[in-house]
Amino acid sequence: MIGYFASKKVKNVKDYYVGGKKLGFWVVAFSARATGESAWLLLGLTGLGAMVGVSAFWVVLGEVAGVAIAWFFMAEKFKRLTDKYDSITIPDYLVSRFKSTTHTLRIVAATALSLFVVIYVSAQIDATGSAFESFLGWNYFTGAILGFFIVLAYIFTGGFVAVAWSDLFQGLIMLIGLILLPIVAYFSIESTVSFTQELTTLNPSMLNIWGEGGFTLMNLFTILGFMLIGLGFMGSPQLFIRFMSIKDTSEIKKGRWVAIAFTIITDSCAVLVGIYGRYLLTSLGENPEEILGNGAQNVLPLLVERVMPLTLIGVYIAAVLSAIMSTIDSLLVVASSAISRDFYQQIFKPNKTEEELAKISRIITLILALLALGVAMVVAIVSPTRTIFWFVMFGWSGIAATFCPTIILSIFWKKFSEKGAIASMVTGFLSVPLFKFGFGSSDKYGIYFEKLGELGPSFVLAIIVGVVVSLVFNNKRSKNDLNTGNTG
Secondary structure: OHHHHHHOOOOOHHHHHHHHHOEOHHHHHHHHHHHHHHHHHHHHHHHHHHHHHHHHHHHHHHHHHHHHHHHHHHHHHHHHHHHHHOOOOHHHHHHHHOOOOOOHHHHHHHHHHHHHHHHHHHHHHHHHHHHHHHHHOOOHHHHHHHHHHHHHHHHHHHHHHHHHHHHHHHHHHHHHHHHHHHHHHHHHOOOHHHHHHHHHHHOOOOOOOOOOOOOOHHHHHHHHHHHHHHHHHOOOHHHHHHHHHEOOHHHHHHHHHHHHHHHHHHHHHHHHHHHHHHHHHHHOOOOHHHHHHHHHOOHHHHHHHHHOOHHHHHHHHHHHHHHHHHHHHHHHHHHHHHHHHHHHHHHHOOOOOHHHHHHHHHHHHHHHHHHHHHHHHHHHHHOOOOOHHHHHHHHHHHHHHHHHHHHHHHHHOOOOOHHHHHHHHHHHHHHHHHHHHHHHHOOOOHHHHHHHOOHHHHHHHHHHHHHHHHHHHHHHHHHHHHHHOOOO
């Protein structure tokens, strides 16, 4: 229904990709948070809580910090700049910001976005199949394909308007579900004293904020890896496109508090679900291997079945699918915009009418979605032991490392140049697989890079390269100006 009604408001490309820049703060805040969390929140973070205990709260701290920086320090400046340039995609903004005279920057940005989005969307499709399999006992492939086509239907018809409004309702379901479950689980525990004792017996590190073995160098790298997840909220296109779509900067001031409250509540509750789930399921005789296997991503479905009445289990099926769908839809719209707007319209067919481009945008969305579905199916067959947490993190890290350093520097540093932006994006793009598969496989230091994750090192390296290249070329340009007598 949302897709149908939203389709009535889609008249041109601007409507299809940024909702005509007319959305209010409630819709934008919930849409940004629902998109930023995905299946990783309900299946991945709950699983992490079950595996490592209270040290998973470092993830919560990192996410809250990232969301706060994005909304308090970046959103208003980004909104003003994108309105000034009349941008409707992230590559649009970058090209206008640097006054590009070639298509190089647009091609690099659009290519990177399309590639990592397909990986990220395939991870969400994978989570859809796992959700149907865990909750309803469906065949994995049947669940994945069904969920995929439901999402595709409303994106195809309603574009970004449908995405944003469906995210609002999906975010509400996620919020209610995550608040309710740890409360019910807590009151299912007979004695809080025996709870802490038995939890410590299960794993002595469950209640240690530093993790197993206390404060060690290895645990420090692990904690940093958890916290650095929050970097992805500081410029990722699928999140910052929301700041483009909001009515004005006054709505951002209201929306920031909604976004931060949503993050604190949902993320904290997800960790508690994992901790309570591990204790209750073990005490009720559940097989520990079934709880902790595959990254403990089944802990939420198993706990729901144990402590919730049958009538409410449907709410949790909806909550998990909502988290997944809210990310799939947003990513597909962003990737579609990169190809239809930044490749097709701006480079090859600048004379196409708005109505023609709106139709082409829908076709490209369909093609990208089918490609992501194919990747998800192949990965499921080739790697049956994969975990959603790390599958999602690779796609998330790729997008964040490519775009966040560039977006941050473009907003805050006037001397940041087009060549610096291109170098930064290419560095971030290449660094993610380098740190994931290259340094991570090192015999001596590989374990530290594995614990730290690929996002943090890639992010820092991309910042450094962007600054250095900008300074070098700015100095060369200054010398050339002096040599030619140009002091303007």
